[in-house]
Amino acid sequence: MSEEKHHIVPYRVYVIVLMALIVLTFASIAITEIELGAYTVAGALLFAGIKSYLVLTYFMHLKYDKKYIVAMVAFVFAIFVVVLVITFLDYLYR
Amino acid sequence: MYSPEVTRASNFVQGVDTAFLVILGVSFFFLISLTVVMIYFIYKYNRKRHPVATQIHGSTKLEIIWTVVPFLLTMVMFYYGWAGWKPMKNAPKDAMEVTVYGRMWNFSFEYENGRRTDTLFLPKDQPVKLNLKALDVLHSLYIPAFRVKQDMVPGLEDNSMWFEPQKVGNYDLFCAEYCGLQHSYMYSTVKVMEAEAFNDWITDTTQVVLSAEMDTPANTGKRIMQNIGCFACHSIDGSKLVGPSYKGIWGAEHTVVTGRETRQVIVDEEYIKRSIYDPNADVVDGYMKGLMVSYEGQLSDDDIDNIIEYLKTLK
């Protein structure tokens, strides 16, 4: 059981990421104010997606982790999306 | 149900049974051949006869073969299953419509002219579309001889099934989705008649009128209750089913829960009417709210008067 060498993330990175997240939050509030019809949902989800990507890579250290952990995370999100899509095969075509 | 007299009882039988034959054919082929091979190996390569094993790691060629061949076979089976099922999805435009109400625990069928029965009467060679309405929980309308089944889902609009009976006769109709206590007693019969006989039957109102005239109100009440299924939940001998017994109900004092408060009521006309039209307003103490659903629109005030006359006789 060897000691894993830790990558220590500099504070600066965290602060930048936080700024980006806050900006994105306001951006998503702004975009949903505009009347975009069906695209509002897509827009909001897009921003949420980018935000969660940032949280996952920087705050949750995925960027510095072994690749197989990243693969697992991606796999789990993929499974969820697939399940959602399949469920909608029912509702979209009812 | 594979006896000759019911085969081809509906237009779907052939498609479904073909799918059965294809799938069962492939299945039996694999089941028997693989079992025979396995037993043969166990016998032939028993260590008494074959003391030293030959090490074989595998064979890519074989793996490919036994991936591809089953794949193709499953696609064939899928195709037949799909082909037999496809026509069930779309009812023809000229189909005769019957509305089916499923409730705990009986079916009732309403025809286009408003007539209601607890047995499904149908003309031969005429497509029918059953509009399915569940009033309380899930039920499922299943006619094995016709190879049709569709769940009845409360709240689901445009839920229907269709078929075309092709043989005169009586067929079982079951509730196939578990729906509580009397689920296994929620069955009925489909009577398929020649078209003329059916027409005579559906236009014939004399029976109803006659019996109504001849019977006492109490007997009429009893018949109505039988038809619409009150006795599924209420006994007349004092035993407790899902709902309270009718025995001695008239004039008795009952404890009911109205909203949050508990109070005493005397069973009178008004109370009984409310119990039938709005059963969840006063819930009898010790019984579940929400099981009995309103019969408003299905029972007229006259019907209820008859029911009350009948209830009065149950001392």
Add this chain to the structure above:
Amino acid sequence: MQNEHAANEANYLKYQGKYKGLFAWIFSTDHKRIGLLYLYSIMSMFFIGVLLGLAMKFELLAPGKTIMDAQTYNATFTVHGVIMIFMVVVPGLPAIFGNFLLPIMIGAKDVAFPKLNLLSWWLYMIGVFLVIAALLFGNGAPDTGWTFYAPYSFKTGTNLLPAIFGAFVLGFSSILTGLNFLVTIHRMRCPGLTWSKLPLFVWTLYGTAWIQLLATPVVGITLVLVALERFFGIGVFDPALGGDPILYQHLFWIYSHPAVYIMILPAMGAISEIIPTFSQKQIFGYKAIIASTMAIAFVGYLVWGHHMFTAGMSGTAQYYFSLLTFIVAIPSAIKVFNWISTMYKGAINVQTPLYWGASFIFVFMIGGLSGLVLGSLATDVHVHDTAFVVAHFHYIVFGGVGFAFFAAIHYWFPKIYGRMYQKSWANTGWLVFFIGFLALYSPMFYLGMAGMPRRYYDYLDEFHSGNILSTFGSWIMVTGLVIIVVNLVRSARKGKPAEMDPWHSKTLEWTVPSPPPLENFDDIPVIAEDDGPYNYK
């Protein structure tokens, strides 16, 4: 260090730690003891389930009331289903044999999180007690069927909440076991034991653990929603408030279909160990079996809708689910072909585990092939919710998992207890059981095709003869079960001492003494480049 060696001399059954007696077991974090704890608790629940099953068969012996009334019958099949699924076959093989063998098979001293492992067992027990409480207290045992379909599940007056909560806790236990196994397999393989050298049983545990982890939470939240619906009326599944009962079914089966693969994968893994050992031969198509394991785990996640062909789904969804259901059958077929090919040119040693293994393949084929009838749209519309489905899943769940369980217990028994059972009795038990099994469930295929719905307390006369045969079968089978269990229980105490490797197998668990010492290995083994779990000469 000195201590440790002293500890290592005693085997895990004898070892005395901080606690004495019963506590030495229920507070032990040793994976082998936890495995046995699971064995005993699961077997106890299993016997309750069997008794309920027998009672149902007795009731169905003749139309009308035989021994119980309708309410009791409805409660009986519900509790039978809940016990058998959530408490017996889902935890069954992973929790018993996975716990016992996984660390030894990968050359480790324990699982990654031993305390968490013990916690899983405790959670399991809590779940068990909650479900039992649902039976004994309150307004009577739940009567919804193990599927808890809305809206009946929040209309019934019976005692549903403890049962739902129990199922939730059991799910949590299952998740923790899966989590533990995944980490163990990732982190604790001994040097040289690469992924492509893992025993197949370990591979199936790996696949199973993923399903446990990713599917169980969905049913967890679904059951929570049902409970909230009952408490507050939030409306999510209540048609009166705009909810959709069909959505409930989606969520339920998103878990419960993958759950059937949680049950069967470890069973397939056990068979994949037994066949090569008794053929004294390298497993045929090692990589293909692994690939099919992962394929089942993955595709199995996407086919849940085949339980809902008549529920009122859209046609597109029906089409799609049927297609994928057929696809998921292919990896199972691949496994069957590889097992049978493994026997080709082997030096087959016909022993009790092999009887069970071979009959597993047979009943699994019947169960699986009848699954194809259910997966096909036209035929499923006819046989859905009939005795045919009941026959299918008994053939595959307990034909599959049950037979694999008995194969496994007869295979690993000498390792677990360090003693050997009476082979002649074991074989007799198998034969009686097998005959009873066929007689019990085969008639149900016929009954279902003839149109007898399931969950029927009473039936029409036309279904009588099939039911009689089936009931007789249940009596034969239970006779077999009694023989098997009595033989095993006696032998665990009094049997002849077993050798280290009675079957001449090559996996790591046979390189440690029977029963294994507390820490399994004195020194962590190292697997040589050209060695492996199926390296028969």
Add this chain to the structure above:
Amino acid sequence: MEQNAHIEHDHYDAEASKIGMWLFIFTELLLFGGLFVVYSVYRYVNPDAFHLAAEELNTTIGAVNTILLLVSSMTIAMSTSTLQYKKKGATLALLAITTIIGIVFLVNKYFEWGVKFSHGIWPGSEHLLNDFSQGEILFFGLYFVMTGLHALHIIIGLVIILVAAYRIHKGTVNENRAALLENAGLYWHLVDLIWIFLFPLFYLLT
């Protein structure tokens, strides 16, 4: 946490703990995933009602809470760095900030729910059942379940953080054995991650 009771080996394996935590996070994601499926279906079936109901929610409180969680996520992420730099005091301070922000979030939530309650809106309330459409009933049902479950996770997260802080204070969690703190961090980020989706879905799509 991961030692065997009677085997006194050093079982510390940071990577094992980390994978364990990730796997646990996966189950949490799917737990909420189930709810997101329910939400999406009902949003699709009742688009107008969901729009209407979302207007009842206070976007400002939602936005404030979002920012709070984001900041707290950063503070706890930073604390893993400070621990590596062996700055125990700073680490504890950052954790304290995180905890306080978490509590403020809960207080906000408390008031937000309180306002709804005072308007007679809670699951199964008479006002809700009588005066709202079915879609709106579903919206509020899901709103209470999902934000409630989220709040429960905040509480669990806070407990884990407090345990980690205590262990740091005692020195059993330190730069060489940081797994507990990192896992507390991962869990807290999970809570944040879920909120990132809850916020637009409930508050913004009006």
